Amino acid sequence: MEDGKDLRVVVTGGTGALGLAVCRAFLEAGARVAAVERRPSERLAKELSGFGDRAVAVVGDLSSAEAARRAMEEAAARLGGLRVLCSAAGAFEMGPFATFTDEQLERMMTANFRSAYHAAQAALPHLVASRHGKILFVGARPALTAGPQMVAYAASKAAVLSMTRSLAVELLHQNIQVNAVLPSTIDTPANRAAMPEADPSRWPKPEQIAAVMRWLCSKEADIVSGAELPVYGRA
Numbered sequence: 001m002e003d004g005k006d007l008r009v010v011v012t013g014g015t016g017a018l019g020l021a022v023c024r025a026f027l028e029a030g031a032r033v034a035a036v037e038r039r040p041s042e043r044l045a046k047e048l049s050g051f052g053d054r055a056v057a058v059v060g061d062l063s064s065a066e067a068a069r070r071a072m073e074e075a076a077a078r079l080g081g082l083r084v085l086c087s088a089a090g091a092f093e094m095g096p097f098a099t100f101t102d103e104q105l106e107r108m109m110t111a112n113f114r115s116a117y118h119a120a121q122a123a124l125p126h127l128v129a130s131r132h133g134k135i136l137f138v139g140a141r142p143a144l145t146a147g148p149q150m151v152a153y154a155a156s157k158a159a160v161l162s163m164t165r166s167l168a169v170e171l172l173h174q175n176i177q178v179n180a181v182l183p184s185t186i187d188t189p190a191n192r193a194a195m196p197e198a199d200p201s202r203w204p205k206p207e208q209i210a211a212v213m214r215w216l217c218s219k220e221a222d223i224v225s226g227a228e229l230p231v232y233g234r235a
């Protein structure tokens, strides 16, 4: 895989804390980037405006396979193909198992697993066409390490890791590497507000995780596929 400026990258969850940092990391390396947002927002356009026509926003609710397909078609058309999918869409809800509702379970599975599954399936023909693609998923530490009140979230992220392993094998001979990063608690404004007593200096910053994700898409990492890489910081 070539580095930097020849990359064409689509990032889901482009309006999110991590997704936006991932967009910036690739744009700063000279890549062309399509950020997928669930609904049109002026904020994303504004955040990306400094990068000129190398950055585009594409709308797609990834709970729908058809909307994902349209979003990836548009991203590929506007960038001139796709080499990399960074799947950073997701959501978090926790609560006691005894009272966790089916609607909450459905939200976790859709935001975390289905959105990644739909994005990867929709991006795949474009990655195959590029003859050398990368898929990066975002898992989470609770997929590996048990904690209370996280059954649905942990299961949805464990499904993302299972998909990482399966796809890494399935796509190996199409020269597509599939990896996942596993953040602990990320240093985001939302987490700072939710946990005012915590020490955020221990949490990995979105920019630090984005830099690791960018490295996983570099030439040096071409031999890496099927990895589930912890990015825990000191948390």
Ligand SMILES: NC(=O)c1ccc[n+]([C@@H]2O[C@H](COP(=O)([O-])OP(=O)(O)OC[C@H]3O[C@@H](n4cnc5c(N)ncnc54)[C@H](OP(=O)(O)O)[C@@H]3O)[C@@H](O)[C@H]2O)c1
Binding pocket: 012, 013, 014, 015, 016, 017, 018, 019, 037, 038, 039, 060, 061, 062, 063, 087, 088, 089, 090, 091, 092, 110, 111, 112, 115, 138, 139, 140, 141, 182, 183, 184, 185, 186, 187, 188, 191
């Ligand atoms: N924050 C953490 O501490 C942490 C820890 C471990 C793992 N992670 C994972 O890291 C990723 C990014 O987290 P974050 O903190 O950046 O989250 P965030 O700020 O809440 O952003 C999540 C993004 O996903 C998008 N999204 C959710 N459902 C979608 C759908 N159906 N279709 C399209 N887009 C959808 C959201 O769009 P809207 O703005 O429209 O809702 C938003 O852009 C997630 O996968 C999360 O599970 C986060």
